[in-house]
Amino acid sequence: MAWRSLNEMDLRGKRVLTRVDLNVPVENGRVTDTTRIDRIVPTVQAILAQGGKPILLAHFGRPKGRPEPTMSLRQVVPALEQALGQPVAFADDCVGPRAEAAVAALPQGGVLLLENTRFHAEEEKNDPGFSAAMARLGDVYCNDAFSAAHRAHASTEGIARLLPSCAGLLMAEELSALEKALGSPQRPVVAIVGGSKVSTKLDLLGNLVGKVNHLVIGGGMANTFLHAQGYPVGLSLHEPDLAETALTILARADEAGCEIILPRDIIVAKELKAGATETVMGPHDCPPDQMILDIGPASVSYIDTVMGHARTLIWNGPVGAFETKPFDAGTHAVARKAAELTQAGNLVSVAGGGDTVAALNDTGVTDQFSYVSTAGGAFLEWMEGKELPGVAALG
Template identity: 30%
Template sequence: MKAIKGVDVKDKKVLLREDFNVPLKDHHVADNSRIKAALPTINYLRENGAKLILVSELGQPCGHAITDFRMNPVAEELEKLLNIHIENTDEIFGIDARLAIATMNPGDVLLLENLGFHKTEYENDDYFAHSLADLADIYVDDDFRLAAKERASNVAITKHIPSYAGLLMEKELDQIVNFILNIDHPFVLLMGGTNPESKMPVIERFIEIADYILVAGEVGLTFLKAQGHEVGKVNISDTAVAMANQLMCESRLERNPIIVPDDFMIAQEVMPGSSHKFVSSMDIPHDWHVVDIGPRTFEEFNKRIYDARRVIWNGPVGVIEIPDFEEGNRSIAQAVASTEASTMVGGYDTANAIYKYGKADYINVVSTGAESFIFALQAKDIPAIKVLEK
């Protein structure tokens, strides 16, 4: 992978794609962790004389210009963190944007409007990518979270401009690879969250290596369904169940147990204030929702995590967005932060939980990558990184 460090950027216009998809509250940044993570790359390029043009997505506008997702709050936060003026335009390709770029001096920072306002960005459109490339002399991708997605601003653009990985992109990938290559035992893999079909190949890769594989969320429910049990109101594909069955067979052969939750919190509706209670994994009603792990399951998971020497956690164990149902995630975050094991946490929601509960400083590796993190665990090509190898 070609990295920006060492490349001559003096007096060059550098288009830097960052992950500024931060939570907002009252039109201000509610958590600036992702912006702070980008500062090393931003400062490096400024200190080396680049004219810095920043682009990012914010929210999920899906090709529509939505006022609530404009980049102004990010510009405001960047100004506080960098203690400099940040030029901020409400467009990407218009006259105002081009004039702002033309009048930049080395060390200046310009933040363009939300990439997500353009449908062609999501389509990896070559014309959109070419137009972006025309704004700069060099392109730098520092957004590991979306590296598995083929977007115009991270894949197609590399055909039109010299392209490199930023410091954060390089750091995240190196940390994940090095963590996996240096496994200590006992090694615990905890897989939760949704989309179980995407998680099964990760379990398959580590089934001969992990001493314990803990499964929760929809991943855990898939294994429970594969054992013939009721799992409540959730859609789990036959493909995912077949994959879980195969993995249970392999687990028995390897004598590395896949530990399925013994109890759960269930709720009538997935919404604040809904009636909820704990039940055994054998007693889930067909018309209730599983929303969290139960106390016996946490006790079992907690013991495995504390006894481990290496832990990887991907995917929430419950519904993290609703306070009534987040105790399992809070408790697992505390366990992973407190264990003496080397720890790595990855995935969009999982990383958000670590930051939300103030545990990031106690985790060895925190990756914001969602699908990118899953790809890296599988040693699978990541599209936006693959193009930087050419």
């Protein structure tokens, strides 16, 4: 991957259109989680330090191409000001006279946030005229929103073709971490892929079996593979119509020399509820009136051993129903081991995806991994081996 970094650009006196991710949770007009805001602060401060004027572009929610007051970025301004430690000007449009006036009034050292780009239907259509209208507001384009890089929208791809472009500090950090994990990784490489359905991750599994040495399959996905091999899965979530697909993936992995790791023991219960009575048993012993909800201690032990011999870990998706105790035990145990190996300098660990981040936060080890991506779809498409339009446009 080739891209220009922020420090390669001449920003002095330049208007820097900066695409950021401000799609944060808001309740009663207040931001309830500032993680994404906090992560853009270094890029904004770097632009200011280099004499540039940061003009922030972002989407918020899905307003379907028209103004929607509940999805206005104005409500993000107080949290943004607190994170930056300075006032932030706001323009109630991202193109046209009002946006142009706000840009013209922006003083040196000031920061401006433009209104939700998705208030215009042309944004998601990547309309050339709309891209040009936004491009007129700046001299340089900086993309710091990896989480939106899988979308070929006007603010992520269109503008990048019209102005001198670069990756922001967060984007560059993310791309560098991903390159180390799958582009040119230290081997052996182990990937953990969890989640509920095989059908949502077919491209991912197909790409990984040719690139990693070990592939751990957990969560509801593992049940489909167990079913395909003739094991009873009782009332467990699984996709019986994908049994042949699962067998094909197993065969492809075998040809590629990739070890597929399925549960060696399972945690079962009669229902998915907090405090439910759980039982550990072999993967071929699930009773017809129970469901598989987590991996057992033998599975955790084997995954720990594999990670202990690996040099690189890529993780997307929990290995059990971690949202409900006690079925979070397997995910927590594997996460703690991965964090321990990383902190000891033995493992490069990269994780991403909403459920994965939530699981690592729940375990309390997020800051002990080499890199944790807050991106969902973009991280998944990168793992699938797809080109990301927002990244390709920076080349």
